[in-house]
Amino acid sequence: DQQVKQNSPSLSVQEGRISILNCDYTNSMFDYFLWYKKYPAEGPTFLISISSIKDKNEDGRFTVFLNKSAKHLSLHIVPSQPGDSAVYFCAASAENTGFQKLVFGTGTRLLVSP
Amino acid sequence: EPEVTQTPSHQVTQMGQEVILRCVPISNHLYFYWYRQILGQKVEFLVSFYNNEISEKSEIFDDQFSVERPDGSNFTLKIRSTKLEDSAMYFCASSEGWQGINEQFFGPGTRLTVL
Numbered sequence: 001d002q003q004v005k006q007n008s009p010s011l012s013v014q015e016g017r018i019s020i021l022n023c024d025y026t027n028s029m030f031d032y033f034l035w036y037k038k039y040p041a042e043g044p045t046f047l048i049s050i051s052s053i054k055d056k057n058e059d060g061r062f063t064v065f066l067n068k069s070a071k072h073l074s075l076h077i078v079p080s081q082p083g084d085s086a087v088y089f090c091a092a093s094a095e096n097t098g099f100q101k102l103v104f105g106t107g108t109r110l111l112v113s114p
Numbered sequence: 115e116p117e118v119t120q121t122p123s124h125q126v127t128q129m130g131q132e133v134i135l136r137c138v139p140i141s142n143h144l145y146f147y148w149y150r151q152i153l154g155q156k157v158e159f160l161v162s163f164y165n166n167e168i169s170e171k172s173e174i175f176d177d178q179f180s181v182e183r184p185d186g187s188n189f190t191l192k193i194r195s196t197k198l199e200d201s202a203m204y205f206c207a208s209s210e211g212w213q214g215i216n217e218q219f220f221g222p223g224t225r226l227t228v229l
Binding site: 042 | 118120145147149155156157158162169170172194205216219220222
C-alpha cells in the first residue's frame, strides 16, 4: 500500500537554511493533508495541515504547499533549527472516511546541524 | 496543554495471552483512534471510535481486536490472543469532532512485545 510516499528517507540541512520535505500521493480521493513530527519514543506531534481547497498554508516557520494536479505536497521550514531534527511524516485523509483514517507516509528523517 | 496519555509505556506478553492497552484521550474530544507502527514500517490506522461505537476500521482490525470506552475518560484496545506479529508501537489518538477537518492528536505510544 503506497498511497502516500515520502521518497527521501533522510535530509540534512544547516541551521538557518530552508528545509524542504516532500510527499506524493496516489489516491485522488484524499482531500486533507497533515504533517507530523516524531521524536524517538514519542508519538507523532501535529504540525500543520492543508485542505485540498487551498494550495498553501502557513504557520510561523512552517509552510505547507499542495499541488493537487501533481498529487504532491511539501513542507518548508524556514529558518531550520537544530530542535527541528526529527522524523517528519505526511499523512492524508479523505472525506469518504469522514477524515478519520489517516494514511501515513514512511517518513523523512531531518537532521539540522548547527 | 491537554494531551493524550497511554499506559503502560511498555508491555511484554507471551504469545496467546490477552493484552489491554489503555488511553486517556483529550477531555473534550469526541473521536478516538488506534494506530500501530511495526518496527521499520509505516504508522497504520487500526480503528476509529465515535459515540460508543466503531466508525471505521482497517483490514488489520480483525476479530482478535476490540475497543471499548469503559467510562468517561478511558479508551482501551484489547488484543484477545496475541501473536508474534502483533509486536509494535500502538498509538492512541483523539480529535475534536466531526465537522469536516480536525487534527488528530497522538499519545506517546505503548510498545507491545509478544514473545
